Amino acid sequence: MKTSFIKYFFRQALTNISDNRTAHLLGVGTIAIAFLIFNSFILAYVNINHWADEMGKSLTMTIYFKGQPQEIEVEELKSELINIQGVTINKFVSKEEAIRSLAKELGDKEGFLKGLNENPLPASLEIVFLKADREDPLPYNIKKRLEKMDIVDEVHYSEEWAGKIEAIMGAIKLIGSVLGGLLFLATLFIITNTIKLTVFARENEIEILRLVGATNVFIKAPFLIEGSIQGLLGGLLALIMLLAGYVTVMIRADFKIGFASLDIVFISPHIAVFLLLMSMIIGLLGSSIALGRFFKA
Amino acid sequence: MVFGMIKLFNVYKNFGPKNPAIVDLSLNIEKGEFVFITGPSGAGKTTLLKIIFCSERPTSGNALVNGININRIKEKQLAFLRRKIGVVFQDFKLLPNRTVFNNVSLCLEISGVQYPIIRKKVHQTLRQLGLSKKERYYPPQLSGGEQQRVAIARAIINNPSILLADEPTGNLDPEITIEIMALLEEIHQRGTTVLVATHSQELLKDTEKKIVTLNKGRIVK
Numbered sequence: 440m441k442t443s444f445i446k447y448f449f450r451q452a453l454t455n456i457s458d459n460r461t462a463h464l465l466g467v468g469t470i471a472i473a474f475l476i477f478n479s480f481i482l483a484y485v486n487i488n489h490w491a492d493e494m495g496k497s498l499t500m501t502i503y504f505k506g507q508p509q510e511i512e513v514e515e516l517k518s519e520l521i522n523i524q525g526v527t528i529n530k531f532v533s534k535e536e537a538i539r540s541l542a543k544e545l546g547d548k549e550g551f552l553k554g555l556n557e558n559p560l561p562a563s564l565e566i567v568f569l570k571a572d573r574e575d576p577l578p579y580n581i582k583k584r585l586e587k588m589d590i591v592d593e594v595h596y597s598e599e600w601a602g603k604i605e606a607i608m609g610a611i612k613l614i615g616s617v618l619g620g621l622l623f624l625a626t627l628f629i630i631t632n633t634i635k636l637t638v639f640a641r642e643n644e645i646e647i648l649r650l651v652g653a654t655n656v657f658i659k660a661p662f663l664i665e666g667s668i669q670g671l672l673g674g675l676l677a678l679i680m681l682l683a684g685y686v687t688v689m690i691r692a693d694f695k696i697g698f699a700s701l702d703i704v705f706i707s708p709h710i711a712v713f714l715l716l717m718s719m720i721i722g723l724l725g726s727s728i729a730l731g732r733f734f735k736a
Numbered sequence: 737m738v739f740g741m742i743k744l745f746n747v748y749k750n751f752g753p754k755n756p757a758i759v760d761l762s763l764n765i766e767k768g769e770f771v772f773i774t775g776p777s778g779a780g781k782t783t784l785l786k787i788i789f790c791s792e793r794p795t796s797g798n799a800l801v802n803g804i805n806i807n808r809i810k811e812k813q814l815a816f817l818r819r820k821i822g823v824v825f826q827d828f829k830l831l832p833n834r835t836v837f838n839n840v841s842l843c844l845e846i847s848g849v850q851y852p853i854i855r856k857k858v859h860q861t862l863r864q865l866g867l868s869k870k871e872r873y874y875p876p877q878l879s880g881g882e883q884q885r886v887a888i889a890r891a892i893i894n895n896p897s898i899l900l901a902d903e904p905t906g907n908l909d910p911e912i913t914i915e916i917m918a919l920l921e922e923i924h925q926r927g928t929t930v931l932v933a934t935h936s937q938e939l940l941k942d943t944e945k946k947i948v949t950l951n952k953g954r955i956v957k
């Protein structure tokens with residue numbers, strides 16, 4: 440296409456936007472909020488997926504003991520476990536060690552622990568399955584076997600968490616798709632209506648352009664660009680708001696307490712570009728719908 | 737394509753069942769002719785030009801314009817045909833929110849002409865029509881005669897093969913009328929087919945050009 444056309448199209452699209460700026464401003468704001476809601480779901484999904492990946496790398500199993508186990512009992516268990524292929528012993532944590540490390544984590548809130556008569560934390564043994572994959576029945580079999588032992592209270596392993604996380608991810612996916620669909624329609628509606636306003640305001644101009652021999656493509660292109668710009672601006676604004684929200688949360692909160700050190704990641708540049716592209720495509724779609732109705736007449 | 741040629745065969749145009757605007761009209765205009773279309777108000781002059789320009793479709797009958805059958809023309813072909821036909825509309829059809837310059841440059845922009853060439857051509861044409869000083873004005877700031885000249889400038893900027901002018905002197909005083917007619921004559925001399933619709937008998941008094949007289953949609957002379 441000739442460069443003079445492209446220049447004309449963009450100049451015309453920008454003129455349209457500035458002539459219709461109130462509608463555009465409102466439109467971009469509303470679209471941004473719609474995208475923000477959708478993007479938040481994407482961000483939640485991305486993070487939970489990230490956590491699940493982290494956990495899946497090596498499977499850690501924690502064996503909690505009843506009361507204070509005898510050293511010999513622990514050593515016996517250790518030597519039994521070490522003979523199983525793919526299992527390594529990470530560490531044994533006694534009741535005292537457990538309470539000490541909790542006190543350290545609490546820092547100046549250590550006082551909470553002073554009121555306790557008795558150490559509530561169990562002793563535990565942490566073992567790692569090196570090349571664990573989700574299909575492997577070994578961790579589950581070992582868990583069952585260990586739980587039958589008298590000295591063992593409970594056995595937890597990260598795979599169980601992964602299962603729960605997968606269920607949460609499924610729910611987020613479902614809600615996100617339904618909500619995404621609704622927001623998609625709402626966004627499309629907003630863009631279609633904004634562009635329709637511009638098209639109606641330019642009815643006279645469109646007629647004259649036709650009379651002097653402008654092709655339909657030439658007449659439509661500026662409106663399509665106008666819609667795409669509106670979608671893109673809405674998408675961009677939503678991403679900026681999401682980033683601002685992310686940064687604020689990262690500064691305010693320390694996620695290392697309680698939940699085993701989970702870092703929150705932002706959506707990757709790839710996904711960000713994808714989201715922007717999608718917002719632009721919705722803009723393009725909305726404006727072509729607006730034009731379609733007009734050009735039929 | 738046969739540039740500049742217009743042929744109509746038994747063309748009818750009805751706006752509703754009891755409202756015939758053109759009745760059984762056949763007409764043959766050769767390339768490079770200068771023809772006046774005349775007749776009283778409501779005779780069908782504007783409608784005839786609209787059919788040639790494809791902004792109205794005949795109810796029945798056929799027409800060839802530049803060798804193209806207008807009953808079977810496609811969207812893109814229509815756009816290209818219109819670029820070869822300059823039209824001075826009875827109501828000018830200028831864009832009120834664009835400057836004189838931009839109203840005229842529009843016709844070149846749609847063909848993708850590069851800006852330096854557009855600027856040169858528009859300046860030249862506006863100068864020819866005595867509008868150089870009004871370049872940055874908007875149509876509502878101009879007199880009727882000035883608006884008419886802008887409309888003419890827009891119609892001729894593309895060097896069309898056919899020029900249709902609907903009452904091009906309708907709003908002008910006798911002096912400018914003579915100027916405009918001289919201008920149309922000049923365009924005609926370049927080889928352009930020119931059709932001028934007018935109800936002014938004054939304009940036709942001493943002319944040696946072909947005159948087609950319409951009445952109630954029929955050719956009477």
Ligand SMILES: Nc1ncnc2c1ncn2[C@@H]1O[C@H](COP(=O)(O)OP(=O)(O)OP(=O)(O)O)[C@@H](O)[C@H]1O
Nearest residue numbers: 751755756757776777778779780781782783784935
């Ligand atoms: N769009 C339309 N809808 C209905 N009737 C129309 C339409 N356009 C023209 N007519 C009718 O067709 C007839 C011819 O109109 P036209 O405009 O061609 O006349 P004209 O010769 O150009 O008149 P004038 O000298 O006043 O411009 C008129 O009776 C008019 O009412």
Ligand SMILES: [Mg+2]
Nearest residue numbers: 781782826902
């Ligand atoms: Mg008329």
